[in-house]
Amino acid sequence: MEFGTNQAIYLQIVDYMCDNILSGKWSEGERIPAIREIAVSLEVNPNTVMRSYAYLQEKGIIYNQRGIGYFIAEKGLTATRQLKRSDFVKNILPRVFKSMDLLGVGFDELHQLYNQYQAKGNL
Amino acid sequence: MEFGTNQAIYLQIVDYMCDNILSGKWSEGERIPAIREIAVSLEVNPNTVMRSYAYLQEKGIIYNQRGIGYFIAEKGLTATRQLKRSDFVKNILPRVFKSMDLLGVGFDELHQLYNQYQAKGNL
Amino acid sequence: MEFGTNQAIYLQIVDYMCDNILSGKWSEGERIPAIREIAVSLEVNPNTVMRSYAYLQEKGIIYNQRGIGYFIAEKGLTATRQLKRSDFVKNILPRVFKSMDLLGVGFDELHQLYNQYQAKGNL
Amino acid sequence: MEFGTNQAIYLQIVDYMCDNILSGKWSEGERIPAIREIAVSLEVNPNTVMRSYAYLQEKGIIYNQRGIGYFIAEKGLTATRQLKRSDFVKNILPRVFKSMDLLGVGFDELHQLYNQYQAKGNL
DNA sequence: GTGGTCTAGACCACC
DNA sequence: GTGGTCTAGACCACA
Incomplete structure (x- = not known):
């Protein structure tokens, strides 16, 4: 690592x-x-x-x-999921959404980037 | 601030x-x-x-x-956008997508959370 | 300027x-x-x-x-020349020569760069 | 120092x-x-x-x-060399050559000064 | 007035 | 032990 x-x-x-x-x-x-x-x-x-x-x-x-x-x-497993999910929703996502607004990245474009990421992961 | x-x-x-x-x-x-x-x-x-x-x-x-x-x-303005966008796409998004996969958060659910965020912001 | x-x-x-x-x-x-x-x-x-x-x-x-x-x-004119020349020999050149040594730039290469500079100036 | x-x-x-x-x-x-x-x-x-x-x-x-x-x-080492060399060629040398022209210092005279510098350094 | 540099000293997280 | 950040305050060159 x-x-x-x-x-x-x-x-x-x-x-x-x-x-x-x-x-x-x-x-x-x-x-x-x-x-x-x-x-x-x-x-x-x-x-x-x-x-x-x-x-x-x-x-x-x-x-x-x-x-x-x-x-x-x-x-x-449950505890981990709770910990991660709470962090994800409360801390990560709001910053992501704010960045999207400031950068003018729409949800459609996000979807596109998501698909690209998935494609790369599957290789 | x-x-x-x-x-x-x-x-x-x-x-x-x-x-x-x-x-x-x-x-x-x-x-x-x-x-x-x-x-x-x-x-x-x-x-x-x-x-x-x-x-x-x-x-x-x-x-x-x-x-x-x-x-x-x-x-x-361009430089700022590039700086922020590069950070967003290269550093932020991959971690977000990875978290989504691990937590089993689908794109639909993400859309829902996005709408909630937008609604809050508009109040 | x-x-x-x-x-x-x-x-x-x-x-x-x-x-x-x-x-x-x-x-x-x-x-x-x-x-x-x-x-x-x-x-x-x-x-x-x-x-x-x-x-x-x-x-x-x-x-x-x-x-x-x-x-x-x-x-x-004389005063200017003295002022500039003194600065050139005492301050500028020693640093240039030291840089040449550290960078491994020989005097031949310097001559080459000088010719390049002259060529550009004549355009 | x-x-x-x-x-x-x-x-x-x-x-x-x-x-x-x-x-x-x-x-x-x-x-x-x-x-x-x-x-x-x-x-x-x-x-x-x-x-x-x-x-x-x-x-x-x-x-x-x-x-x-x-x-x-x-x-x-490479990065340092690039940094220094770039500064040397782009910033230092042009000013040196310009000064030489304005002061009427020829390349032969420069060579002489270089040899003097080298001699001093070797002592 | 502006920024640029430096010092002294403190506190913190991390390895 | 390591670096990283911050504060307080000083002094300087420059426009």
Whole structure:
């Protein structure tokens, strides 16, 4: 994984993990990789990964069993969806819509860009 | 103007100025308020405003006439639009579309949220 | 005349006047345009032109006859040449030579660029 | 390092750093000294050094790794050379050649001055 | 009056 | 430890 420069790395890792949950790669109750494992594979300081795990634990998305590891919480999928959706609707969308107005991008054009994005993703 | 806590103040000022240009409040060739003027009206340190101006000058959106002040560049409107549109299409939209996929938000639902936003804005 | 943004306008005017003297456009003893005249033709504040004239007067290149105007001094051409040449040899050239070394630009290449410059000037 | 009075300190630091890159003292991918470190060694305010670093980052010559430090970019040497060479050919040389013409300094004389400079540098 | 630079010092997020 | 931002205040050159 490559990291952007704008956002904190630990938050980029959080996003990466949320994606894994939402996409079904990690199921509820399943054990997720150890902090050190992730740290090695992402070439990141373990402290940074720890911070991501702590964040997700605080949100009730994962939980820790001492000495064993971290697991996706029982309602981890729902919690993740709520967290992401709330952020999406309350923070992201309003800014997107405002930009559209200022740039004169209509909804039709947005649809076009969406189709382009989908096409690229399917390649 | 009130400032959010996520983004640097000087960047929020940059956005504020881009909005003024895109909305037509400031026209090309027009002089914009002096650094100290803005600093007083926004209750911010002049250095912070200077940073915003330097950023916009670097982008070719405004230019400086020694001892007189800052002006919207000849192609300032176009430059602003390009800057904002590029950021919108390359950085914002892909993340939005990805979120939509992961959250199962369809384009119809997006349209609905867009209409809600428009309705609010018109009140 | 267009002004660069790096150098003070009054110094750019000084250069412009020195050029006129060195190129023989203005001869020793000859009257030069009034401050207001220059100010209008260059679209500049008269104070700025005044500053240029004061600078040249201090260097002994021009002199003032009250109520009549400014004139090129008796040894104005020599004085200008000395001023420019001293600046050229002591300030400009060392930096040029240092840049050449760092950039790996040899004297042959410099000669080539010089010929290119000459060719362009003759068009 | 001693600072001239003509040019802003932060730009003199930029030059100093470009020199280090061009001369091979700092290689691509290598970490460069921390802002505070440079600030202490040059007896300058950290803000001033930061400004130099920000400038070089904007030019793609160095990049930042969060919480770790600044590094010479992958193509840092090329970028530096381009930046410097462009400035040299487009801004410096034309003025030099123009001065030569106005002062009646021929290319032979220039060569002589160049040799003198080289001799001094080798002592 | 205008902007441009610099210092000193503080606070913060992040690794 | 690293950089990033902001404030306060000073000084300067310039128009």
